Amino acid sequence: MDKLVIAGKAYSSRLLVGTGKYKDFDETRAAVDASGAEIITVAIRRTNLGQNPEEPSLLDVLPPSQYTLLPNTAGCYTVDDAVRTLRLARELLDGHTLVKLEVLGDPKTLYPNMVETLKAAEILIREGFQVMVYTSDDPIAARQLEEIGCIAIMPLASLIGSGMGILNPWNLQIIIENAKVPVIVDAGVGTASDAAIAMELGCDGVLMNTAIAAARNPVLMASAMKKAVEAGREAYLAGRMPKKLYSASPSSPVEGVIGNMPRK
């Protein structure tokens, strides 16, 4: 079977989903289920002082026994914040070491800061974390992250939350061609066709949150994304026909047509 292998574990689904921006936990759970995702990202945040202690927690709704949780460093702008956040995540999740690192450089665009990302990745890997890393679509940055030991390279297709789709398929192709670890498009997917395109390029998976959560019907979009990722993967494996301006080779037989051929 065609499985996605992350840190030695095989997954049937190549769609990874975030759990943010949903109306409530019921919708989160329904969308995650409809997506078929086995790996789901979670954020680590301060407890609300004075919050209602009876409030359910995300981990009750999406238990670590049923999903592979991928704690992230969303919102971190420095090496120190990112590293501390994931140390807390490891403690919170009983020694869980699979993490998603992102170190942002700019609150307006949420573009990653690659210098800080590299430094944080080095520290985390030294401390035994298995780092899936959010990166710009710079093939050199991607290669450096792989060289220092990141276990998956996750380039943006366009900016986080933008829904602009795959803006630079050429860079993604170079990254995919060079990488020996899984390449997962993380950020920028807006609709199902974007996910299919990413997979057709040869990405090993797609990670998304807003494209599902901000759809008018998130659960239906989650289902669409599941199919798009599967379709894109199959199309990639099947190998598409070459593109050409026109073809002098129609699908139906040329012989036996009634009437006359037009002059060339």
Added chain:
Amino acid sequence: MWKANFLGQRFCGATLWKMIQLIVNGQPQLVPSPDPGTDSGTTNDAMLNIRQLLEHMGLQGKRIAVERNGEIVPRSQFDQPMLANGDKLEIVVAVGGG
């Protein structure tokens, strides 16, 4: 609530109380803590532990992780008396995120 337990179980009314200030999740918090009085030493049984702090905050039984002054406090150390005036604590949970 824990204050009563605390007094009842371990200090039997003989212990002095004081308020200490902790920075919890970036906010200054005044928290009652047993007063070591004339007992010397920086870490002793009369200091507040993490479990007591979590109870004070209504977070007992919640799935949380704690960092004290930049270092993780493993759950196995939640019963160790360690909290001193001015300590900076981060108490975190998992929430939805992408």
